[in-house]
Amino acid sequence: QVQLVESGGGLVQPGGSLRLSCAASGSIFSINAMGWHRQAPGKQREFVAAITRGDSTNYADSVKGRFTISREYAKNTVYLQMTSLKPEDTAVYYCMLLTPDGTPYWGTGTLVTVSS
Numbered sequence: 001q002v003q004l005v006e007s008g009g010g011l012v013q014p015g016g017s018l019r020l021s022c023a024a025s026g027s028i029f030s031i032n033a034m035g036w037h038r039q040a041p042g043k044q045r046e047f048v049a050a051i052t053r054g055d056s057t058n059y060a061d062s063v064k065g066r067f068t069i070s071r072e073y074a075k076n077t078v079y080l081q082m083t084s085l086k087p088e089d090t091a092v093y094y095c096m097l098l099t100p101d102g103t104p105y106w107g108t109g110t111l112v113t114v115s116s
Contacts, residue, residue, distance in 0.1 A: 001026050001027055001081055002024060002025070002026040002027060002028055002053060002097060002099075002105040003011060003024070003026045003071075003095055004022055004023070004024050004095045004096075004106065004107035004108075005022065005023050005025075005051050005108075006020060006021065006022045006093065006095045006107045006110040007020070007022075007023075007026050007042070007105060007110060008020040008021050008024030008110060008111030009093060009112045009113065010072070010100065010111075010112070010113070011113045012085055012112070012113070012114055013083060013085075013114070013115070013116050014084065014086060014104050014114055014115075015086060016045045016114070017082060017083045017084075017085065018060065018062050018082050018112060019080065019081050019082070020077060020079065020080040020082070020093055020095075020112075021079050022034070022036075022037065022077065022078045022079075022080075023075065023076065023080075024076040024077070024078075024095075024097050025076065028076055029044055029069030029099075030053075030073045030099065030100050031053060031076070031097055031098070031099065031100075032052065032053055032087065032098045032099055032100045032102075033050050033051065033052045033053065033097075033098040034050070034051055034078040034095070034096065034098070035047070035048070035049055035051065035058075035069065035078070035096050035098075036048040036049050036050070036078075036080050036093055036094065036095060036096065036097075036100070037093070037094045037096055038089075038092065038093045038094065038112075039049050039088060039091055039092050039094070039109075040047060040088075040091040041090075041091075041093060043076055043091075044104075046060065047057035047060050047093065048060050048063055048067065048080070048093070049063065049067055049068065049069040049080060050096075051069045051070065052069050053080060055071070058067055060090075063089075065083075065084070066082065066083050066084045066085075067080060067081065067082050068080070068081040068083075069081075078095065078097060080093070085112075085114045086114060087114050087115060088114075089112060090112060090113050090114045090115070091111075091112060092109040092111050092112075093109060093111075093112055094106055094107055094108075094109045095107035097108050100111070
């Protein structure tokens with residue numbers, strides 16, 4: 001089994017910054033990609049950003065230029081640096097890990113609230 005533990009969420013004013021972390025542990029033999037999704041109240045979960053084993057990154061259009069995903073291989077940890085936050089970024093952010101055979105694992109989520 002794989003466990004994902006997110007941290008770093010909280011309340012921030014519009015224009016502010018936060019950094020989310022996600023640490024993976026357990027039976028991790030290989031990781032194809034790690035990333036973040038989010039779910040705002042009353043909305044479906046949506047893709048935010050991902051980073052592959054080869055350090056290729058991909059972002060949702062809504063966060064390009066504001067969010068940066070990075071990865072620390074030695075710690076099986078992925079980060080999401082969020083800047084210029086907007087109220088519409090308010091959501092529960094979920095970490096995701098994808099194994100080479102396509103199996104996804106999810107964290108339990110961390111709440112980000114952007115409000116003045």
